[in-house]
Amino acid sequence: MDVSLVLYAVPMVVITAIYVWRQHRTHQRHNQVLQDTVAAGMTEPASLHPLIDDSKCLGCGTCVKACPETSHHDVLGLINGKAVLIGPTDCIGHGACKTACPFDAITLVFGTARRGLDIPLLKPNFESNVPGIYVAGELGGMGLIKNALTQGQQALEAIAKAGVKRPGALDVLIVGAGPAGLAASLAAKKMGLSYQTVEQEALGGAVFQYPRGKLVMTAPVELPIIGKVQFRNTSKEDLLKFWNDACQGNGLKIGYQERVESVENKDGAFHVRTSKNQYVASTVLLGIGRRGTPRKLGVPGEELSKVVYCLIDPEQYRGQHVVVVGGGDSALEAAASIAELGGTTVALSYRGDAFQRAKQRNRQRVDEAAKKGQLQVLLNSQVREIRAEEVVLKQGDKELKLRNDAVIVSAGGILPNDFLKSIGIQVETKWGTE
Ligand SMILES: Cc1cc2nc3c(=O)[nH]c(=O)nc-3n(C[C@H](O)[C@H](O)[C@H](O)COP(=O)(O)OP(=O)(O)OC[C@H]3O[C@@H](n4cnc5c(N)ncnc54)[C@H](O)[C@@H]3O)c2cc1C
Numbered sequence: 001m002d003v004s005l006v007l008y009a010v011p012m013v014v015i016t017a018i019y020v021w022r023q024h025r026t027h028q029r030h031n032q033v034l035q036d037t038v039a040a041g042m043t044e045p046a047s048l049h050p051l052i053d054d055s056k057c058l059g060c061g062t063c064v065k066a067c068p069e070t071s072h073h074d075v076l077g078l079i080n081g082k083a084v085l086i087g088p089t090d091c092i093g094h095g096a097c098k099t100a101c102p103f104d105a106i107t108l109v110f111g112t113a114r115r116g117l118d119i120p121l122l123k124p125n126f127e128s129n130v131p132g133i134y135v136a137g138e139l140g141g142m143g144l145i146k147n148a149l150t151q152g153q154q155a156l157e158a159i160a161k162a163g164v165k166r167p168g169a170l171d172v173l174i175v176g177a178g179p180a181g182l183a184a185s186l187a188a189k190k191m192g193l194s195y196q197t198v199e200q201e202a203l204g205g206a207v208f209q210y211p212r213g214k215l216v217m218t219a220p221v222e223l224p225i226i227g228k229v230q231f232r233n234t235s236k237e238d239l240l241k242f243w244n245d246a247c248q249g250n251g252l253k254i255g256y257q258e259r260v261e262s263v264e265n266k267d268g269a270f271h272v273r274t275s276k277n278q279y280v281a282s283t284v285l286l287g288i289g290r291r292g293t294p295r296k297l298g299v300p301g302e303e304l305s306k307v308v309y310c311l312i313d314p315e316q317y318r319g320q321h322v323v324v325v326g327g328g329d330s331a332l333e334a335a336a337s338i339a340e341l342g343g344t345t346v347a348l349s350y351r352g353d354a355f356q357r358a359k360q361r362n363r364q365r366v367d368e369a370a371k372k373g374q375l376q377v378l379l380n381s382q383v384r385e386i387r388a389e390e391v392v393l394k395q396g397d398k399e400l401k402l403r404n405d406a407v408i409v410s411a412g413g414i415l416p417n418d419f420l421k422s423i424g425i426q427v428e429t430k431w432g433t434e
């Protein structure tokens with residue numbers, strides 16, 4: 001046999017075989033993720049996401065590698081040599097895939113053919129069709145921290161420029177203390193406007209809800225009063241500490257745990273009713289994002305401080321008696337990750353008779369934890385009352401009383417669509433379009 005054939009052809013065949021085998025393995029794994037996503041019904045992305053044109057996609061995989069979420073989630077994958085959005089609910093609209101694609105096969109769109117996404121119609125100065133009500137950040141379609149920070153201050157500048165002032169009214173009421181609301185509050189303070197910010201949860205908006213230690217990818221931005229902020233890659237905790245220091249250092253007027261319930265226009269001023277107060281404001285800036293308001297159980301005792309609506313860090317529940325309520329992916333993930341710590345008593349209560357709305361890997365984690373006795377699964381059960389040291393549940397005819405230190409409710413969210421309608425804000429529904 002020709003020696004050069006052995007020297008060149010054999011390695012080529014081996015390399016090709018390894019390549020084909022790896023491609024096949026990737027295809028199988030991504031296909032499994034996609035099947036799991038479809039089975040759990042988690043096919044609708046929250047906001048901006050990639051739409052891949054199969055006729056242009058050559059399956060090079062550059063977009064998969066470029067997605068900043070790839071390190072901890074399967075968002076994009078390769079199936080049959082084409083890019084596919086295999087984890088739509090984990091897509092947060094970075095847009096890095098579109099920039100990276102060498103063949104221009106990706107368009108960033110809102111909504112899908114199955115589920116439309118309502119985007120408020122805004123003027124270039126962020127004012128909605130209701131004169132005096134402005135929108136900034138993710139609610140207006142502009143996701144990502146840097147964009148929301150920038151829009152929050154731009155919208156406030158537009159409000160200051162319009163100079164609408166009603167006697168006895170605040171110049172502006174800012175709703176939401178996520179990146180958009182935070183930057184708007186700093187801008188209001190800098191420009192000497194009378195303002196109040198109200199936030200139904202805590203400072204940071206979506207950032208506050210990220211899992212502990214999440215790597216946050218952002219870009220340098222100029223903030224009012226503070227100046228240039230150089231964060232690019234940082235941790236959730238460092239970013240929140242920086243924002244907290246900025247709020248406290250500048251004495252920003254932000255009311256936490258205060259939800260805006262209605263906004264009415266009376267005699268040219270906005271009467272805003274929150275869960276704690278009533279305000280009258282000349283203008284309103286909505287920086288409320290798209291995640292909506294966590295769905296409550298509506299049972300006695302829900303107002304206790306031990307009741308929360310998302311899991312931030314399983315470690316904080318070590319050694320405690322915990323009840324997790326819900327049957328979706330986040331409920332199962334929360335219950336399993338606390339149970340797996342050991343030394344905790346965890347019960348997962350769900351009113352349905354099976355976990356159909358969760359991914360297979362989370363169902364498996366729950367099954368395994370239940371088999372090991374780390375987790376008590378209570379199907380067909382409903383929480384009736386939350387007391388200081390116990391939770392009362394109903395399961396069929398039985399009443400159960402579980403010893404309890406903490407309750408995590410993962411029952412989904414109420415989207416802001418009805419709230420926007422009640423104020424009269426016009427929206428454009430996007431069905432998978434730019
Ligand atoms: C898991 C995850 C990871 C992400 N990672 C990144 C990342 O690495 N880099 C990046 O740039 N972006 C990331 N994002 C996106 C980014 O967090 C959002 O785009 C950004 O926070 C939007 O800012 P916002 O101020 O418009 O809205 P939000 O951050 O959603 O804040 C809105 C605030 O309004 C409050 N609110 C809503 N309704 C009311 C009401 N009626 N009354 C009072 N308050 C109300 C909410 O409680 C919330 O605090 C991520 C998002 C998620 C979900």
Ligand code: SF4
Nearest residue numbers: 057058060061063101
């Ligand atoms: S980068 Fe473009 S061509 Fe390559 S897999 Fe992704 S969408 Fe397809």
